[in-house]
Structures are given as C-alpha cells and as structure tokens.
Amino acid sequence: xxxxxxxxxxxxxxxxxxxxxxxxxxxxxxxxxxxxxxxxxxxxxxxxxxxxxxxxxxxxxxxxxxxxxxxxxxxxxxxxxxxxxxxxxxxxxxxxxxxxxxxxxxxxxxxxxxxxxxxxxxxxxxxxxxxxxxxxxxxxxxxxxxxxxxxxxxxxxxxxxxxxxxxxxxxxxxxxxxxxxxxxxxxxxxxxxxxxxxxxxxxxxxxxxxxxxxxxxxxxxxxxxxxxxxxxxxxxxxxxxxxxxxxxxxxxxxxxxxxxxxxxxxxxxxxxxxxxxxxxxxxxxxxxxxxxxxxxxxxxxxxxxxxxxxxxxxxxxxxxxxxxxxxxxxxxxxxxxxxxxxxxxxxxxxxxxxxxxxxxxxxxxxxxxxxxxxxxxxxxxxxxxxxxxxxxxxxxxxxxxxxxxxxx
Amino acid sequence: xxxxxxxxxxxxxxxxxxxxxxxxxxxxxxxxxxxxxxxxxxxxxxxxxxxxxxxxxxxxxxxxxxxxxxxxxxxxxxxxxxxxxxxxxxxxxxxxxxxxxxxxxxxxxxxxxxxxxxxxxxxxxxxxxxxxxxxxxxxxxxxxxxxxxxxxxxxxxxxxxxxxxxxxxxxxxxxxxxxxxxxxxxxxxxxxxxxxxxxxxxxxxxxxxxxxxxxxxxxxxxxxxxxxxxxxxxxxxxxxxxxxxxxxxxxxxxxxxxxxxxxxxxxxxxxxxxxxxxxxxxxxxxxxxxxxxxxxxxxxxxxxxxxxxxxxxxxxxxxxxxxxxxxxxxxxxxxxxxxxxxxxxxxxxxxxxxxxxxxxxxxxxxxxxxxxxxxxxxxxxxxxxxxxxxxxxxxxxxxxxxxxxxxx
Numbered sequence: 001x002x003x004x005x006x007x008x009x010x011x012x013x014x015x016x017x018x019x020x021x022x023x024x025x026x027x028x029x030x031x032x033x034x035x036x037x038x039x040x041x042x043x044x045x046x047x048x049x050x051x052x053x054x055x056x057x058x059x060x061x062x063x064x065x066x067x068x069x070x071x072x073x074x075x076x077x078x079x080x081x082x083x084x085x086x087x088x089x090x091x092x093x094x095x096x097x098x099x100x101x102x103x104x105x106x107x108x109x110x111x112x113x114x115x116x117x118x119x120x121x122x123x124x125x126x127x128x129x130x131x132x133x134x135x136x137x138x139x140x141x142x143x144x145x146x147x148x149x150x151x152x153x154x155x156x157x158x159x160x161x162x163x164x165x166x167x168x169x170x171x172x173x174x175x176x177x178x179x180x181x182x183x184x185x186x187x188x189x190x191x192x193x194x195x196x197x198x199x200x201x202x203x204x205x206x207x208x209x210x211x212x213x214x215x216x217x218x219x220x221x222x223x224x225x226x227x228x229x230x231x232x233x234x235x236x237x238x239x240x241x242x243x244x245x246x247x248x249x250x251x252x253x254x255x256x257x258x259x260x261x262x263x264x265x266x267x268x269x270x271x272x273x274x275x276x277x278x279x280x281x282x283x284x285x286x287x288x289x290x291x292x293x294x295x296x297x298x299x300x301x302x303x304x305x306x307x308x309x310x311x312x313x314x315x316x317x318x319x320x321x322x323x324x325x326x327x328x329x330x331x332x333x334x335x336x337x338x339x340x341x342x343x344x345x346x347x348x349x350x351x352x353x354x355x356x357x358x359x360x361x362x363x364x365x366x367x368x369x370x371x372x373x374x375x376x377x378x379x380x381x382x383x384x385x386x387x388x389x390x391x392x393x394x395x396x397x398x399x400x401x402x403x404x405x406x407x408x
Numbered sequence: 409x410x411x412x413x414x415x416x417x418x419x420x421x422x423x424x425x426x427x428x429x430x431x432x433x434x435x436x437x438x439x440x441x442x443x444x445x446x447x448x449x450x451x452x453x454x455x456x457x458x459x460x461x462x463x464x465x466x467x468x469x470x471x472x473x474x475x476x477x478x479x480x481x482x483x484x485x486x487x488x489x490x491x492x493x494x495x496x497x498x499x500x501x502x503x504x505x506x507x508x509x510x511x512x513x514x515x516x517x518x519x520x521x522x523x524x525x526x527x528x529x530x531x532x533x534x535x536x537x538x539x540x541x542x543x544x545x546x547x548x549x550x551x552x553x554x555x556x557x558x559x560x561x562x563x564x565x566x567x568x569x570x571x572x573x574x575x576x577x578x579x580x581x582x583x584x585x586x587x588x589x590x591x592x593x594x595x596x597x598x599x600x601x602x603x604x605x606x607x608x609x610x611x612x613x614x615x616x617x618x619x620x621x622x623x624x625x626x627x628x629x630x631x632x633x634x635x636x637x638x639x640x641x642x643x644x645x646x647x648x649x650x651x652x653x654x655x656x657x658x659x660x661x662x663x664x665x666x667x668x669x670x671x672x673x674x675x676x677x678x679x680x681x682x683x684x685x686x687x688x689x690x691x692x693x694x695x696x697x698x699x700x701x702x703x704x705x706x707x708x709x710x711x712x713x714x715x716x717x718x719x720x721x722x723x724x725x726x727x728x729x730x731x732x733x734x735x736x737x738x739x740x741x742x743x744x745x746x747x748x749x750x751x752x753x754x755x756x757x758x759x760x761x762x763x764x765x766x767x768x769x770x771x772x773x774x775x776x777x778x779x780x781x782x783x784x785x786x787x788x789x790x791x792x793x794x795x796x797x798x799x800x801x802x803x804x805x806x807x808x809x810x811x812x813x814x815x816x
Contacts, residue, residue: 013431013448014435014445014447014448015435015436015439015445016431016432016433016434016435016437017436017614017616019427019428019429019432020427020428020431020432020448021427023421023424023428023450024424024426024427025424026424027421027422027423027424028423028424028425029424031423037422037423038422038452038457039422039449039450039451039452039457040421040422040449040450041447041448041450042431042447042448042449043446043447044447049446049447206425268711269705271684273691274688274691275684275688275692275696275700275702276679276683276684276685276687276688276691276703277684277691278684279683279684279705279707280682280683280684280685280688280795282683283681283682283684283705283707283757283795284683284791284792284795286758286759286760286791287760288683288707289707289708292707292708293707293708293710293711294683294704294705294706294707294708294711295684295704295705295707296703296704296705296715297677297684297687297691297702297703297704297705298702299687299691299696299700299701299703300697300700300701300702302701302745302746303676303701303702303745306744306745307704307715307745336714336715337710337711337714337715338710349691350694351694352694352695383692383694384692387688387691387692
C-alpha cells in the first residue's frame with residue numbers, strides 16, 4: 001500500500017485561529033484512493049521548519065501534499081522551501097502571471113506589486129489551475145514520488161484536489177458505504193449484525209455515533225471487493241432495513257421531505273422545548289415549501305392554550321410535558337392548519353425544571369394523522385443536546401410512519 | 409518566549425474519522441499562556457512514529473504535549489514510546505489501578521483484563537487525575553523541559569489541561585479581549601478604528617468574520633500591558649460601542665434574552681424563510697421561558713393568512729416578501745400572543761424563488777412594539793447561510809432596539 005503525508009502550513013493554524021479541516025478532508029480522501037497516511041504536520045511560515053519536514057517525509061512516503069503558504073507575501077514560503085530541498089530553481093512563468101493578473105482584476109482595482117511571487121514555478125513542476133482563488137497549485141515528480149502544493153483555503157483546495165483524484169488513485173483504492181440509523185443504539189446494532197460484520201475480514205467496519213447524525217456504520221473495502229460489500233449491505237438491510245434512514249451523505253430531514261412528497265402529504269409541527277428547531281431542520285431542505293405548511297412554537301403554556309387550544313384542565317392535571325398535552329397540541333394544530341400530518345414535541349430540556357417523575361430529558365412526541373402515535377423518551381445530555389435529540393427523533397418517528405404507509 | 413509542540417496520536421485522525429479539535433484548543437491556550445507553538449504533528453498508533461517525533465521535538469521545545477494513545481489496549485502506545493525515548497521504566501501503580509477499577513465499576517459490570525496498562529506510570533512522572541474518563545494523564549520534567557501526556561477525547565482533555573494552566577503560565581502570558589459585532593462590515597470596522605488599531609505595536613490585532621458570529625476583533629497583548637489594552641478597548645467602544653453585541657464568549661441570543669429580562673419585556677416571533685431558526689436560537693438560552701412566549705412558523709401563505717391574519721390583498725399586491733407582509737405578521741402575532749415585542753422575518757432563501765426585483769437573499773425583518781421598525785436586506789450565500797444571517801440580523805436589530813430603550 002502506498003504511503004502519504006500531509007504538511008499544513010500557516011501561523012493561523014499554530015495560533016489556533018482556525019480549525020484544520022483540510023487535514024481531515026485530505027486524510028479521508030487519501031484513504032479512499034488507497035493510501036496509508038502516516039503523518040500530518042503543521043508548521044509555521046518559516047523556511048527552515050518547512051524544509052526540514054519536507055526532507056524528512058520525502059524519505060518515508062510516496063505522496064506528499066503541502067497546503068498553504070502559496071500567497072503573494074514574503075510570509076508565503078512553501079514554493080521556496082520545496083525548491084530548496086529539491087535543489088531546483090524557481091522561475092517566473094510569464095503566461096501564468098498574466099492569467100493571475102486577469103483574475104485579480106475582476107475583483108480588485110489595483111494589482112498588488114508582489115503578485116509575481118504567485119507566478120514562481122518550481123523547475124519541472126506542472127501548474128495546477130485554481131478555479132476559485134488566485135494562487136495556483138504545483139505538482140512535481142521526484143524519483144517516482146509525487147509532491148503536490150495546494151492553497152490553504154478549503155474552498156480552493158477541495159476542488160483542486162478533487163480534480164487530481166483520478167490521477168492519484170492507486171490499485172489499493174477503496175470502496176465505501178456509510179449506513180445511517182437514528183433509533184437503534186450502537187450496541188444493539190452491532191449485536192444484531194455481529195454474524196455479518198465480524199465473520200469476515202474483507203470489509204473494514206467502523207461505527208460512529210453522535211446525537212445529530214445518529215449511529216453510522218462505515219463499511220470500507222478494496223475496490224475489487226465492491227460486489228462483496230454490496231452483497232453484505234443487502235444482508236445488513238435484511239436485518240436492519242426498517243431502522244436505516246439514509247446512505248452516505250443523505251440527511252434525515254431530506255429523507256423525510258422526499259417521503260412527504262412521494263406520499264403527497266403536507267406537514268405542520270407544534271414545538272415546545274425544541275422551540276422551532278424541528279421546523280428549521282425541515283425548512284432547510286430546498287423545496288420543503290411543497291409539503292411543509294409551518295407550525296407553532298408554543299413555548300409558553302399561554303400559547304399552548306390560546307393558539308393550539310390545549311385545555312387548562314389538561315395542563316393542570318397532567319402538565320405541559322405529558323401524553324395528553326402533546327396529543328391536544330397536534331389536534332389543535334390540525335384544526336388550525338389543515339395539514340395532513342401534525343407532529344408535536346413537549347419536554348424538559350433543562351438545566352432546571354426537572355422533577356422526580358419527569359426528570360430533565362423527559363420528552364413526549366406525538367404524530368397525528370388519523371390516530372395518535374405518542375412516544376415518551378428520556379434523553380441525556382445538555383440543553384442543546386436534548387433539544388437536538390428531540391427534533392431528530394421526531395423526524396425519525398415521522399420517517400417510520402411514512403415508510404409504514406407503503407405497506408398499508 | 410518559550411516554545412511548545414503538540415503530538416496528537418491516533419489512526420482515527422490519520423483516517424479522517426475525526427476532526428482535530430484538540431490541536432486548535434491547545435494552540436489557542438498555549439498562545440495565551442505565553443508559548444510559541446512551533447509544530448503540531450499527528451502520527452499513528454505505532455511505537456516508532458511516536459518515538460521519532462518525541463525525540464525530534466524534545467530537542468526544539470520547552471513544552472511537549474502528547475494527546476491520545478492512553479487507553480488500555482495494545483494499540484495505546486504513548487506511555488511506552490515516551491518511556492523508551494527517555495530511557496525510563498514503566499511501573500504499575502497499584503493505588504492508581506484501584507482508583508481506575510473503582511471508576512469503571514460505576515459504568516460497566518465487567519472490568520477489562522487489560523485495564524492494568526492504564527495504571528502504568530513512567531518513572532518519575534506525576535499522575536494527572538482524569539475527572540471524566542478512566543485514562544489518567546502524566547507529567548514529566550526532563551532537563552528543565554516539560555512533557556505532558558493527556559487522553560484524546562476532548563471532554564477529558566479540556567478539563568485536565570485547564571487544571572494545569574496555572575502551572576504552565578509563563579512570564580510571556582498574554583491578555584486577550586474579543587469584541588463582537590454583527591451589523592458592521594469588517595472593512596468598515598477596520599476603517600473606523602484604523603487610527604486606534606494600527607498606530608501602535610503593543611497590541612496584536614486580528615479580525616475574523618463569519619455569518620454565525622459576525623465580525624470579531626481579537627486584541628492580544630502581554631499580560632503586563634493589560635491596562636494599555638483595556639484603555640484601547642475603551643477608545644474602540646467610544647467609536648463603535650453601539651454596534652458591539654458581545655465580549656469574549658457572549659452569544660448574541662444570550663445578550664438579547666438578558667436585555668429582555670432587564671427591560672421586563674416579553675417576545676414573540678413570526679418566521680417565514682427562517683422557519684423556526686430565530687425561535688430556536690432564543691430557546692437555547694437557559695431561562696428564556698421568562699421572556700419568550702413562542703411564535704408562529706408561517707411558512708406557507710395559508711398560515712400567514714389564517715393564523716396571523718395577513719390580508720389576501722397584501723399578499724396579492726406586495727407578495728409575502730414585502731414590508732407590508734412582515735408588518736401585518738407582527739400585528740397579527742401581537743393580537744394572538746399579547747407579547748410586548750413582536751418580530752417577523754420573511755425572505756427568499758433560495759435556491760429558487762428569486763425575481764429581478766426580489767432576488768434570492770431578499771429578506772424583510774420587522775420589529776413591532778408601539779411602532780414598526782422594518783428593514784430590507786439582500787443577503788448572499790447558500791440557503792442555510794441566508795437563513796442564518798436573517799435570524800442573526802433579527803436578533804441584532806432587536807438588541808439595538810432594546811438598547812435604545814435605555815435612552816428613552
């Protein structure tokens with residue numbers, strides 16, 4: 001397997017001003033292209049630090065990617081450092097300089113004097129076009145090893161790296177499928193699937209879990225084993241398909257909006273503790289307006305009564321965080337909006353407001369079309385985590401309800 | 409100035425499974441404690457890679473922090489690597505082992521056999537208590553240099569590092585103030601303040617801008633110049649105080665909720681394109697229920713009419729994205745909720761729905777207590793960015809309105 005390393009350059013990284021998202025992006029991509037990334041280094045904008053790291057890593061890897069330090073200022077030393085280590089000259093590329101000047105003219109009235117530095121090309125290097133910014137990249141081959149210089153801003157780096165992927169792919173390139181679940185705990189999922197997942201050593205299995213995206217099962221194998229992995233996914237879905245909400249980049253809210261469109265159903269929501277978060281997730285899907293009417297953020301009991309028609313008696317007897325209350329919320333919402341399906345959430349997000357019977361994290365969710373489907377949860381975490389879990393679980397319940405309609 | 413370096417260890421970083429947030433956290437903190445961070449390295453869980461990096465960096469820095477690789481498995485090699493490089497032995501600390509076992513018993517019925525590895529202490533090292541997880545940290549002094557081993561999970565690392573801050577602080581420790589603005593562009597702010605900011609070289613100035621937190625002006629100086637910086641902040645606020653929404657970690661929504669409490673005013677919101685995002689931001693502030701009644705997500709025109717009483721005629725003549733519509737939305741909301749102050753937002757978040765007169769990004773925001781304060785914006789960005797800018801700008805307008813009440 002080929003080895004790769006990454007050097008990310010810039011004082012803004014060493015001072016903690018920005019998060020090193022480029023490193024994660026490149027590590028993921030290089031893995032899928034069939035490389036083993038052995039090291040990621042971050043060094044400052046100085047010639048010695050960059051040179052030392054390039055020299056050390058070139059002895060160890062087949063592919064070295066440097067990011068950052070390609071701007072026009074005297075601080076931008078990546079070109080100089082690589083040229084020095086390889087004992088090659090830097091030459092001004094006049095054609096490139098004209099192109100860079102053209103680009104800058106579009107946005108700025110004046111061209112900085114030092115812009116020439118961006119047109120300095122290491123002897124023997126191929127110039128890599130930057131479709132977004134002014135700093136071009138460079139690619140060199142050194143004794144069969146590849147060295148690539150890319151600019152630091154992710155919106156420039158990502159498309160430039162993507163354009164190189166076909167050339168960098170190795171015979172060890174990987175095939176990957178991510179399966180996403182929300183309402184099944186990681187341990188239960190692993191137990192259900194252990195015969196499929198751990199009786200083989202062709203597919204690498206990784207699980208990740210958080211309260212926003214739920215449990216993700218990442219399956220990775222060599223491209224040549226694609227069929228084996230696809231077959232494995234089928235077996236996994238036979239056992240857990242009803243719990244699966246999405247594959248790879250699909251988001252829960254996108255799946256729900258698509259299902260609503262397929263079923264030609266409209267949706268309205270009434271939220272208490274989530275306070276608009278559920279609604280906001282749905283609205284962020286382009287085209288949500290076809291199926292989403294809107295809703296009520298009934299945060300105070302007054303609003304629950306006056307807008308949604310929850311009865312004073314219900315609030316007094318059962319409280320706002322109760323099965324009775326969420327059911328009256330959806331009933332009131334249906335009268336108010338005429339939406340086909342109404343969803344309501346009421347709970348205690350904390351930090352205060354908990355009682356022994358209903359501790360912080362107690363949340364009721366109701367789905368009402370022709371009859372009520374009401375669930376009670378006890379979520380853990382801080383205020384924002386409990387609210388996020390509540391909104392995501394409401395979407396998951398709605399997804400399952402809409403899927404169930406297929407079978408009706 | 410003392411130098412520091414960080415080695416973050418783990419294949420989950422090199423495979424891009426997780427983002428290296430520890431590196432950013434430590435870089436920021438070390439800078440403020442008076443260190444110059446010269447390098448951050450990420451290496452895998454293997455003895456040779458870790459040892460080589462420790463050996464190289466110990467020659468260059470005064471403080472070396474290693475994170476990760478302190479778990480109980482055979483893959484967790486940080487202890488072994490550091491011991492090897494320093495030519496020191498690893499000894500089982502029986503007292504520590506009992507403590508670790510006690511901790512694990514609380515969460516798991518079985519104690520893993522390999523847990524002993526977590527109680528192996530490098531000869532001469534001080535054990536650092538881990539208040540969250542089972543892996544203790546270690547601190548060594550080597551020829552006047554400090555080496556610290558910390559666990560990888562941020563929720564364990566952060567409190568453990570914070571507990572060490574007083575001991576690590578150098579005479580070069582820094583004093584920092586971050587000033588936060590939303591409704592003033594970065595370039596305008598810099599121009600307004602250029603005489604104050606750039607006529608001196610005692611305080612380092614950095615500006616950062618994004619659509620969630622707005623424009624942040626970060627002022628940093630040596631602790632001994634604290635008074636100078638505080639004086640500078642006063643001068644800055646003389647010129648820009650009305651635009652400032654917060655200092656350091658303060659969030660816009662926290663400031664708005666605090667102002668509402670101070671003024672004893674209740675709030676309700678009516679949202680179209682933001683679809684609950686504004687409401688959700690307010691609700692995430694603990695104690696928001698004292699001042700926040702709730703609101704209506706009037707995403708469809710039907711809901712604007714039926715719940716908020718926006719007139720059919722208004723929608724036909726001016727459209728839903730208009731001054732007239734947002735004003736009728738707040739008026740209807742006030743009747744419905746009785747809240748003191750009502751805020752409404754209606755706009756075109758895209759990607760479709762734009763017209764030549766009202767392109768994507770056109771947003772109207774109204775604030776209504778006794779009279780209307782209506783603003784029109786043309787935001788740029790994708791759907792989520794436009795929605796976030798709209799919600800944040802509504803909070804900013806509300807903040808300014810509430811501040812203005814002081815003077816009334």
